[in-house]
Amino acid sequence: MQKRHVLKGVLPLALALTVPQAFAQAAPFKIGFILPMTGQSASTGRQIEAAAKLYMAQNGATVAGRKIELIIKDDAGVADSTRRLAQELVVNDKVDVLAGFGLTPLAMATAPIATQAKVPMVVTAAATSVITTASPYIVRTSFTLPQAAVAMGEWAGKNKIKKVVTLVTDYAPGIDAEKFFKSQFQLNGGEIVAEIRSPLKSPDFAPFLQKVRDAKPDAVFVFLPSGQGAAFMKQFAERGLDKSGIKLIGTGDITDDDQLNDMGDVALGVVTAQHYSASHNSPMNKKFVQSFEAANKFRPNFMAVAGYDGMRVIYKALEATKGKGGGDDLLAAMKGQVFESPRGPVMIDAQTRDVVHDIYIRKVERVGGQLWNQEFDVQKAVKDPGKLGAK
Ligand code: PHB
Numbered sequence: 001m002q003k004r005h006v007l008k009g010v011l012p013l014a015l016a017l018t019v020p021q022a023f024a025q026a027a028p029f030k031i032g033f034i035l036p037m038t039g040q041s042a043s044t045g046r047q048i049e050a051a052a053k054l055y056m057a058q059n060g061a062t063v064a065g066r067k068i069e070l071i072i073k074d075d076a077g078v079a080d081s082t083r084r085l086a087q088e089l090v091v092n093d094k095v096d097v098l099a100g101f102g103l104t105p106l107a108m109a110t111a112p113i114a115t116q117a118k119v120p121m122v123v124t125a126a127a128t129s130v131i132t133t134a135s136p137y138i139v140r141t142s143f144t145l146p147q148a149a150v151a152m153g154e155w156a157g158k159n160k161i162k163k164v165v166t167l168v169t170d171y172a173p174g175i176d177a178e179k180f181f182k183s184q185f186q187l188n189g190g191e192i193v194a195e196i197r198s199p200l201k202s203p204d205f206a207p208f209l210q211k212v213r214d215a216k217p218d219a220v221f222v223f224l225p226s227g228q229g230a231a232f233m234k235q236f237a238e239r240g241l242d243k244s245g246i247k248l249i250g251t252g253d254i255t256d257d258d259q260l261n262d263m264g265d266v267a268l269g270v271v272t273a274q275h276y277s278a279s280h281n282s283p284m285n286k287k288f289v290q291s292f293e294a295a296n297k298f299r300p301n302f303m304a305v306a307g308y309d310g311m312r313v314i315y316k317a318l319e320a321t322k323g324k325g326g327g328d329d330l331l332a333a334m335k336g337q338v339f340e341s342p343r344g345p346v347m348i349d350a351q352t353r354d355v356v357h358d359i360y361i362r363k364v365e366r367v368g369g370q371l372w373n374q375e376f377d378v379q380k381a382v383k384d385p386g387k388l389g390a391k
Contacts, residue, residue, distance in 0.1 A: 028069040030093055030095040031311075033048065033099045035100040036076055043301075048307030050296045051311075059315060066318060068315075090119055095119065100122075100307075101121075102125045111135035114138060120314075120334060124310040125226075125307075127144055127176075129386025132353050132384075132387075141355055143302065145386075147383075148177070152361075153183070154188055157185050157189050163216075163218050164217050164219050166194075166222075167198065177221075181221050194212075222249070225253060229255060233267055236266055237266040251273060256301050263371065269365075271362070271363050274360060275343050275344075277360060302343075313334050316337060318333075345381070360377065361376060
């Protein structure tokens with residue numbers, strides 16, 4: 001009796017040990033997204049979550065034998081929460097990759113955790129140049145403010161704009177936008193007549209718009225983080241600036257596709273520089289926008305495309321490691337990826353781990369009864385100017 005019992009126990013174990021690796025139940029591959037799902041930047045979270053889910057629906061939920069598990073955590077845009085959630089995701093959930101980061105301070109707060117845990121951190125929103133230097137484990141699929149600001153500075157200088165007031169949100173990406181716009185605009189013969197900064201939290205733009213009006217520039221160059229564009233446009237119109245002859249230009253964050261259609265006539269003619277427009281004319285983007293709208297009933301913006309591409313970078317890295325994963329191997333496989341995105345051609349620079357992509361100059365126009373950022377010029381394969389010469 002006893003012998004049979006022992007055998008019963010041992011045999012399955014022995015069998016299990018000889019089962020080839022491929023038949024073993026592989027652990028799920030966990031991607032921990034930390035996003036602002038509530039608060040002032042909630043649209044960023046909503047866009048990136050929707051895009052990540054769309055990518056999975058289109059490309060399958062299993063990669064190289066590993067089931068992909070998406071974990072979404074809401075940090076409400078508060079850095080202390082991001083840090084705590086990142087810690088929990090690494091220690092308790094044992095995520096294979098961290099992703100998301102809706103604002104620069106949230107990415108910066110997490111960088112030391114990624115370094116210590118050797119977990120790749122895919123930044124799909126935050127856009128200050130310096131972020132990728134905060135940890136060797138960071139890879140970025142969003143964009144950098146200097147990429148857009150330099151393109152805008154050049155365009156403005158070459159298009160009869162002589163005097164500009166800059167108006168940016170008073171934190172790192174705003175400072176990047178202000179600095180890089182200014183130097184490129186000045187190189188092209190322009191003059192900055194005033195530099196204004198508005199607070200990140202619940203800004204009232206009225207006093208700043210009054211200063212813009214008083215300075216009587218040819219144009220005002222604006223950067224605001226995604227989510228603030230509509231409120232700004234409303235006040236711009238209420239204060240009559242749209243009729244003042246002062247042209248509105250900026251980075252594409254102010255004519256964010258998430259809100260653009262609700263902005264009304266005030267947005268018409270606004271010229272911005274950015275890497276993504278929902279109206280980008282390519283078969284891949286048409287399919288992306290159609291599928292995204294069908295699944296979500298709202299238009300994808302530049303945050304969505306970064307979330308979608310972030311998933312692509314993670315999927316291909318996992319594939320390259322043949323499903324094994326592992327922080328360093330995943331990271332190595334993320335570096336240097338080249339692919340077509342709904343935004344156009346994209347590369348992850350192997351040296352800087354930052355995104356290289358085309359920057360488009362766009363103008364808001366009404367097409368088919370809706371407002372769109374219509375691309376009319378392009379700078380190809382733009383590397384982050386914030387890192388050039390500073391390697
Ligand atoms: C950032 O905080 O880095 C950030 C957020 C939203 C944007 C751009 C930059 O639209």
